Every structure is written in C-alpha cells, then in structure tokens.
Amino acid sequence: MTSTGTSTGIRLHAPAPGWSVTADVVVVGSGVAGLTAALRCDAAGLRTVVVTKARLDDGSTRWAQGGIAAALGEGDTPEQHLDDTLVAGAGLCDEDAVRILVTEGPDAVRRLIETGAHFDESEEGGLELTREGGHHRRRIAHAGGDATGAEISRALVEAVRARGLRTVENALVLDLLTDTDGRTAGVTLHVMGEGQHDGVGAVHAPAVVLATGGMGQVFSATTNPSVSTGDGVALALRAGAEVSDLEFVQFHPTVLFLGADAEGQQPLVSEAVRGEGAHLVDADGVRFMTGQHELAELAPRDIVAKGIMRRMQEQDAEHMYLDARHFGAHMWEHRFPTILAACRAHGIDPVTQPVPVAPAAHYASGGVRTDSRGRTTVPGLYACGEVACTGVHGANRLASNSLLEGLVYAERIAADIVGGHKENSLHARVPAPVAHPEKPAHPLLAPEARFAIQRIMTDGAGVLRSAASLETAAERIQQLHTEARDALDVHGKTAEPGVDTWEATNLLCVARVLVSAARLREETRGCHWREDKGERDDTNWRRHIVVRLNPDRTLAVHTTDTPDFPPTQQSRPQEQ
Numbered sequence: 001m002t003s004t005g006t007s008t009g010i011r012l013h014a015p016a017p018g019w020s021v022t023a024d025v026v027v028v029g030s031g032v033a034g035l036t037a038a039l040r041c042d043a044a045g046l047r048t049v050v051v052t053k054a055r056l057d058d059g060s061t062r063w064a065q066g067g068i069a070a071a072l073g074e075g076d077t078p079e080q081h082l083d084d085t086l087v088a089g090a091g092l093c094d095e096d097a098v099r100i101l102v103t104e105g106p107d108a109v110r111r112l113i114e115t116g117a118h119f120d121e122s123e124e125g126g127l128e129l130t131r132e133g134g135h136h137r138r139r140i141a142h143a144g145g146d147a148t149g150a151e152i153s154r155a156l157v158e159a160v161r162a163r164g165l166r167t168v169e170n171a172l173v174l175d176l177l178t179d180t181d182g183r184t185a186g187v188t189l190h191v192m193g194e195g196q197h198d199g200v201g202a203v204h205a206p207a208v209v210l211a212t213g214g215m216g217q218v219f220s221a222t223t224n225p226s227v228s229t230g231d232g233v234a235l236a237l238r239a240g241a242e243v244s245d246l247e248f249v250q251f252h253p254t255v256l257f258l259g260a261d262a263e264g265q266q267p268l269v270s271e272a273v274r275g276e277g278a279h280l281v282d283a284d285g286v287r288f289m290t291g292q293h294e295l296a297e298l299a300p301r302d303i304v305a306k307g308i309m310r311r312m313q314e315q316d317a318e319h320m321y322l323d324a325r326h327f328g329a330h331m332w333e334h335r336f337p338t339i340l341a342a343c344r345a346h347g348i349d350p351v352t353q354p355v356p357v358a359p360a361a362h363y364a365s366g367g368v369r370t371d372s373r374g375r376t377t378v379p380g381l382y383a384c385g386e387v388a389c390t391g392v393h394g395a396n397r398l399a400s401n402s403l404l405e406g407l408v409y410a411e412r413i414a415a416d417i418v419g420g421h422k423e424n425s426l427h428a429r430v431p432a433p434v435a436h437p438e439k440p441a442h443p444l445l446a447p448e449a450r451f452a453i454q455r456i457m458t459d460g461a462g463v464l465r466s467a468a469s470l471e472t473a474a475e476r477i478q479q480l481h482t483e484a485r486d487a488l489d490v491h492g493k494t495a496e497p498g499v500d501t502w503e504a505t506n507l508l509c510v511a512r513v514l515v516s517a518a519r520l521r522e523e524t525r526g527c528h529w530r531e532d533k534g535e536r537d538d539t540n541w542r543r544h545i546v547v548r549l550n551p552d553r554t555l556a557v558h559t560t561d562t563p564d565f566p567p568t569q570q571s572r573p574q575e576q
Contacts, residue, residue: 007178007182007239007240007378008237008238008239008240008549008550008551009437009441009551010238010441010442010549010551010553011174011175011188011238011437011441011442012174012175012238012442012444012497012502012505013441013442013443013444013494013497014174014175014188014190014200014497014502015199015200015497016200016436017188017200017201017202017436018199018200018201019197019199019201019202020201020202020203020204021049021166021197021201021202021203021204022047022203022204022205022430023046023047023048023049023166023186023203023204023205023430024041024046024047024048024205024206024207024417024421024430025038025041025046025047025048025049025205025206025207025208025209025417026048026049026050026051026186026187026203026205026207026208026209027041027048027049027050027051027209027211028051028052028173028187028208028209028210028211028212028232029051029052029053029059029209029210029211029212029213029232029385029387030050030052030055030056030057030058030059030157030160030167030211031059031060031061031062031153031211031213031385031386031406032061032149032152032153032156032385032403032406032407032410033211033384033385033386033405033406033407033409033410034050034052034059034209034211034384034385034410035050035056035156035157035159035160036112036156036406036407036410036411036414037209037211037382037384037410037411037413037414038050038160038165038209039115039156039159039160039163039165040410040411040414040415040418041414041417041418042163042165043163044414044418044421046417046418046421047166048165048166049165049166049167049168049203049205050160050165050166050167050168051167051168051171051173051187051189051203052167052168052169052170052171053170053171053172053173053212053227053231054169054170054225054227055169055170056157056160056161056167056169057153057154057157058225058227059153059213059225059227060149060213060214060224060225060228060386061149061152061153061403061406062149062150062152062153063149063223063224063225063268064148064149064152064402064403065146065147065148065149065268065270065272065338065339066130066132066140066142066146066148066270066271066272066275066399066400067130067132067140067141067142067143067148067272067400067403068109068112068140068141068142068148068152068400068403068404068407069081069105069132069135069139069140069141069398069399069400069401069403069404070102070105070106070108070109070139070141070404071102071105071106071139072106072109072127072129072139072141073127073129073137073138073139075137076137076138076139078099078102078103078105078106079102080136080137081102081105081139082095082098082099082102083136084134084135084136084398085098085101085102085392085398085401086098086394087134087300088134088300088301088394088396088397088398088399088526089392089393089394089395089396089397089398089526090302090394090395090396090525090526090536091394091395091525091536091538091542091563092245092248092394092395092525092526092542092543092544092563093391093392093393093394093563094390094391094392094394094563094564094565095564096372096391096564097372097390097391097392097565098391098392100372100408100412101392101401101404101405101408101409104408104411104412105404105407105408108404108407108408108411109141109404109407111411112152112155112407115155115156115159116155116158116159117143117151117152117154117155117156118143118151118155119141119142119143119148119151120141120142120143120144120145127141128141128142129141130142130272130275130276131275131298132271132272132274132275132298132399132400133271133274133275133295133297133298133299133300133301133304133399134295134298134299134300134301134398134399135298135398135399135400140272140275140399140400142272144337144338145334145335145336145337145338146270146272146335146336146337146338146339147337147338148403149403152403168189168191168197168203170191170192171189171190171191171192171197172189172190172192172231172499172502172503173187173188173189173212173231173232173235174187174188174189174190174200174235174502175187175188175235175238175239176208176235176236176238176239176378176381177202177204177433177434178239178378178433178434179431179432179433179434180432180434181431182240182378182379183206183378183379183380183431184205184206184207184208184378184379184380184381184431185204185205185206185380185430185431185432185433185434186202186203186204186205186206186208186430186433187202187203187205187208187235188200188201188202188436189201189202189203190499190502192499202433204430204433205430206380206430206431207380207382207417207420208380208381208382209374209382209383209384209410209413209417210232210235210236210368210376210381210382210383210384210387210388211232211383211384211385211387211406211410212231212232212233212235212385212387213227213228213232213385213386213387214228214230214363214364214386214387215228215229215230215233215364215507215510216228216361216362216363216364217229217230217450217454217503217507218230218361218453218454218457218507218510218511218514219249219360219361219454219457219458219462220263220264220454220455220457220458221255221262221263221264221266221360221361221458222264222265222266222360222361222362223252223255223265223266223267223268223360223361223362224265224361224362225265226264226265229503229506229507230506230507230509230510231502231503231506232367232368232383232387233246233364233367233368233387233506233509233510233513234505234506234509234510235506236368236376236378236381236383236387237509237513237547237548237549238442238509238549239378239381240377240378240548240549241368241369241376241377241378241381241548242368242369242376242377242546242547242548242568243366243367243368243369243389243513243546243547243548244366244367244369244389244544244545244546244547244565245365245366245367245389245394245395245517245544245545246364246366246367246510246513246514246517246545246547247366247514247517247518247520247521247528247545248364248365248366248393248394248395248396248526248527248528249361249362249363249364249365249514249527250301250302250361250362250363250364250365250396250397250527251301251305251359251360251361251362251462251463251527252268252271252301252305252359252360252361252362252363253271253280253301253304253305253307253308253357253359254268254269254270254271254273254274254280254304254322254355254357254359255267255268255269255357255358255359255360255362256268256269256342256343256346256348256355256356256357257318257319257356257357257358258346260318263451263454266360267339267342267343267346268339268362269322269339269343269355269357270336270339271298271301271399271400272336273322273324273336273339274297274298274322275298276324276327276331276335277324277326277327278297278322278323278324278327279297279322279323279324280297280304280307280308280320280321280322280323280357281320281321281322281323281354282311282315282317282320282321283315283317283321285323285354288307288311288320289304289307292307293307300396300398300399301396301397301399301527302395302396302526302527302529305359305463305527306529308320308357308358308359309359309463309464312358318358319356319357319358320356320357320358321354321355321356321357322350322354322355322357323354323355324350324355325350325351325352325353325354327350327351328351329351332350332351336350343355359463361462363386363397363402364386364387365389365393365394365395365396365397365526365527366389366517367383367386367387367388367389368383368387368388368389369388369389369546369565369568370382370383370384370388370389370390370409370568371565371567371568372390372412373412373413373415373416374388374390374409374410374412374413374416375416375568376568377568382413382416382417384405384406384409384410384413385402385405385406385409385410386402386406388409390405390409391564391565392405393405394526394563395525395526395527395528396526396527442505442553443484443485443487443488443489443494443495443505444484444494444495444496444497444501444502444504444505445480445484445495445501445504445505445508446495446501446504447495447498447500447501447504449480449484449504449507449508450500450503450504450507452476452480453477453480453504453507453508453511454507456473456476456477456511457473457511457514457515459472459473460472460473460474460476460515461473461511461514461515461518463529464529464531465518465528465529465530465531466530466531466532467519467522467530467532467533468532470515470518470519471519473515474515474516474519477508477511477512477515478512480508481508481512481553484505484508485553509549512555513547513555516547516555516557517545517547517557520545520557520559521541521545522537522540522541523535523536523537523540523541524536525537525541542562542563543559543560543561543562543563544559544560544563544565545557545558545559546558546559546560
C-alpha cells in the first residue's frame with residue numbers, strides 16, 4: 001500500500017551529522033513505552049538503540065503517581081474496563097483500540113511484574129488495587145504508595161542495563177531521516193555534553209519508534225517535566241505524518257497551587273488521593289462535586305476540572321482545596337509519602353490542612369496518529385505512549401490508562417517490527433537517507449519565544465476556551481511563526497541552532513496545530529471546553545480532526561467521517 005504521509009522536505013536548521021551509528025530499530029524516549037519496545041526488540045535479536053533526551057530514568061513515566069489500570073481484581077473484567085474508558089472518552093474512543101488495551105492489558109502488567117516491577121500487595125498477598133476517577137471498580141495497581149511511575153521506570157531501566165542495550169542519553173532528537181521512497185531511514189539528534197558522542201549525529205535504522213512523551217511545556221503551568229516540549233509530534237509533522245486530536249489536552253484537576261504566577265512543572269496531587277476518600281471543598285469547607293455527577297469527586301477528570309473551575313469563577317477564587325485530614329498521619333506517610341513530602345516542602349501539611357489545588361496541563365490525549373500496531377502514516381515510523389494517538393483515549397483519557405497504553409502498544413509495535421524483520425521485509429535493511437539539506441528549511445525561534453508561547457497558550461487555549469480567546473491565541477502564534485519565517489525567507493536569518501531554539505520551535509509547531517484544531521471544534525467535548533459552545537454536538541463533531549504539515553509550512557486540516565480512524569497505510573487525495 002502507499003502511504004498517506006508525504007515528506008515535507010522540512011527539517012530543523014542544524015549542522016550536518018558529524019557521526020553515525022547503525023541499528024535495526026531506534027527507540028526515541030525512555031518511559032514505559034520506549035523501554036518496553038526496546039526490550040522486546042532486543043530480546044528478538046534486533047540491534048536496538050535507545051535515544052533519550054535526559055537520563056534513562058528522567059521521562060514522564062517516573063512522575064506518574066497513581067498507578068496502572070487493568071482488570072486484575074476479583075469480579076472485574078476487561079468489558080467493564082472498556083465501558084469506563086468509552087464513557088470517559090466522550091464518544092471519540094476507537095472501540096477496537098480500547099478493546100485491545102483492556103484485553104491485552106492484564107497479561108502485559110504481569111509481564112511487567114516478571115521484568116522486575118514490584119507493586120504494592122495486600123495483606124493477603126495479592127495486588128493492592130485502588131480506584132480513581134471514572135473507574136467503577138478498584139483496578140489501579142500502584143507501587144510505593146504513590147510512586148508507581150518511579151518503580152516501573154526503575155525496573156525497566158535496570159532491565160535495559162542488564163541486557164546491555166546501546167543507549168544515547170542527553171540527546172535531543174531533531175528530525176526523521178527518510179530514503180528516496182519516503183520510507184524511514186533513522187533520525188538525526190544532538191547529544192548534549194560529554195560522552196561517546198557529542199554534537200549532531202545520526203542513527204541509521206529502517207524502523208523508528210517515537211516514545212517521546214507529552215507537550216505540557218506548551219503551557220505555563222504543567223505537571224510535565226521540562227523536557228516535555230512536543231519534540232516527537234513536531235518531528236512527525238515535519239516528516240509528513242498525520243497528527244490527530246491535539247485539541248484534547250487533559251488538565252489534571254488537582255495540582256498543588258503554588259500561586260497565580262507559578263510557571264514550569266508543578267507538583268501533582270494524585271487522583272488516588274480522591275480514590276481513597278479525600279473531598280474537594282471550597283474555602284468554606286463546602287463539598288461542591290456532590291450532586292454534579294454520580295461519582296462526585298471520582299467523576300472523569302474533565303468533569304472534575306470543570307467543577308473546580310466553575311466554583312473558582314463563582315467565588316472569584318484562585319484555587320479550591322482537597323481535604324484529606326481525616327486520613328491521619330499514618331495513612332499519609334504510608335500511602336502517599338511522595339505527595340506528603342511535596343506538600344510539606346511548600347509549607348502545607350495535608351495531615352492538618354486542606355491542600356490548595358487548581359487544574360494544570362497534564363496529558364495530551366491526541367498525538368501522532370497510529371493504527372493498532374503503532375504504525376504512523378510514514379512507513380517505518382511508529383509511535384506509542386503519550387506522543388501517539390491510538391484512539392484509546394478519545395476526548396478525555398481515563399485515569400491510569402496511560403501507563404497501560406504505553407505498555408500494550410509498545411509490545412504491539414515490537415511484534416510488528418520483529419515480524420517484518422523475520423519476513424525479510426524493508427525492515428531488514430538499512431536504507432540510505434537522502435542528503436542533508438544545504439539550506440535551513442525551517443526557521444528557528446529565539447529561546448525567549450518559549451515563554452511567549454506558554455503565556456499565549458495559557459491565556460487563550462487553556463482549560464477554558466472560547467472563539468475570542470482562541471482567535472487571539474491564533475493571531476499571536478501566527479505572528480511568531482510569520483516573523484521567524486520572514487526572517488529566514490526574506491533575510492536569510494534564523495536563530496542560532498541549539499537546544500533552546502529547537503525546543504521553542506517545536507513548541508510553536510505543536511501550538512499552531514492545537515489552536516487550529518481547538519478553533520475548528522465548535523463544541524464542548526471531554527477535556528476540550530468551549531464556554532461559547534457549551535454543548536456536545538454528536539451530529540457534527542463525533543469525529544476526529546487530523547492535521548498534516550504542508551511543504552510550504554501551512555497546515556492541512558480535515559475531519560474524519562466517523563469516530564473510527566481510517567487505516568494509516570492507505571492513500572488518500574491531498575486535502576485542499
């Protein structure tokens with residue numbers, strides 16, 4: 001079949017690669033998705049290279065507090081897990097993708113345990129399961145109380161090191177390499193600091209797995225680490241891949257409020273705290289989620305975030321409170337030690353005080369569009385984890401489905417790559433990439449543009465949006481884009497290549513797509529909240545918004561005909 005993806009010819013302005021290595025597969029990212037894919041490929045005998053932006057254990061996975069959802073408890077079934085996921089996804093989940101997740105999930109978690117991850121156990125010796133928002137059963141496995149991601153990361157990193165996988169740390173991926181037929185031929189990357197490699201280089205491989213995590217740094221306040229600058233989505237767009245549903249950014253309802261001007265990564269107060277019985281209250285101690293939803297504080301995250309925002313608006317308040325004083329010191333210290341320490345570090349003691357909380361950007365439900373085997377619209381390019389849009393999350397991710405999605409779809413990607421290699425397909429050879437362009441094809445932004453983008457996005461495309469706010473955001477984002485484009489096209493000038501300028505440029509790329517999709521979707525659905533279009537509109541909008549980057553750097557935007565994704569490897573005429 002022919003690919004729908006066509007190479008744009010656009011690459012970041014960067015020096016030509018000064019070094020290279022060759023592999024069968026390169027995995028970009030070292031969270032649960034990336035390391036699971038890498039381990040499976042390596043176990044099958046493929047030469048596997050892991051590239052990661054910081055240290056191996058520095059991705060978003062280690063920040064995950066709540067746990068990993070799967071039908072592992074007595075009386076629970078994949079079908080019940082499926083139902084809860086579909087409800088949370090607000091009519092936009094791909095049901096086949098969700099069915100894969102919930103049916104393959106339990107065994108995937110068991111294999112993770114076999115890899116060395118230790119989950120908390122009950123007194124009877126089985127897994128200790130908890131509940132989170134949107135789940136009707138206790139099906140969240142956790143570790144270290146509220147340090148699940150850290151434990152999963154530890155186990156996978158140890159497994160990677162034990163197998164001796166080749167890793168390139170402190171490396172920012174730049175662009176996809178393709179051959180003359182438009183098939184994947186590896187990636188270019190920049191290694192920061194000293195080590196075996198330094199500066200811009202390349203990993204040549206016929207299969208590339210993007211597992212680069214999220215793009216929370218496009219907003220001023222986020223739970224995401226500083227490395228989450230949308231690099232994978234931006235790379236995929238420049239490579240000609242389709243992205244979908246980028247308007248659906250989940251704002252976690254309960255992030256520790258550090259002040260109205262707080263920027264960067266903010267401490268998360270896990271949904272599991274509410275799962276164990278904490279209440280959301282206003283300054284007068286009044287519970288305000290009761291009566292708004294059958295699950296009250298355990299409603300899906302979009303509903304809780306909206307409940308908090310409405311109460312804040314009604315009372316002209318900057319935050320609400322999470323009250324778990326009734327837990328007592330012992331429960332806080334043993335069940336939520338990480339959150340307790342974070343709160344106390346900021347002068348708040350949850351044992352004796354309600355915790356001030358407000359929504360902040362947390363998770364991208366959309367991303368690079370894939371099929372059920374993780375294949376994007378560019379042959380040889382795969383995506384899994386938060387960078388991908390598999391159709392599992394729809395308009396709003398169900399709590400603790402993210403680690404499971406990374407796990408399940410990483411295994412599926414590895415199986416597809418290994419199967420293709422064994423069949424002596426194109427995966428089995430390393431194609432020659434087209435030459436590095438002599439002239440820069442994509443203008444770079446100055447480092448300070450990052451903060452301008454974050455302010456624009458927070459003001460205009462945050463948790464509460466409107467036609468007016470999105471129009472203002474679009475104009476300001478376009479102005480940044482136009483100024484950088486004209487500086488390059490008219491004057492031949494662009495910002496100096498470097499990590500700060502590459503990250504700012506990637507953030508602008510994903511911001512343009514997010515705002516374009518949010519303006520187009522004239523309804524409120526899931527975590528996309530339009531105050532001027534307050535109702536869900538299934539007749540016109542129970543469909544996906546798909547975006548591709550054109551060679552002239554404009555965006556090609558279209559909607560699907562149904563809630564199901566079309567195949568990724570099927571040709572389709574160019575959008576007008």
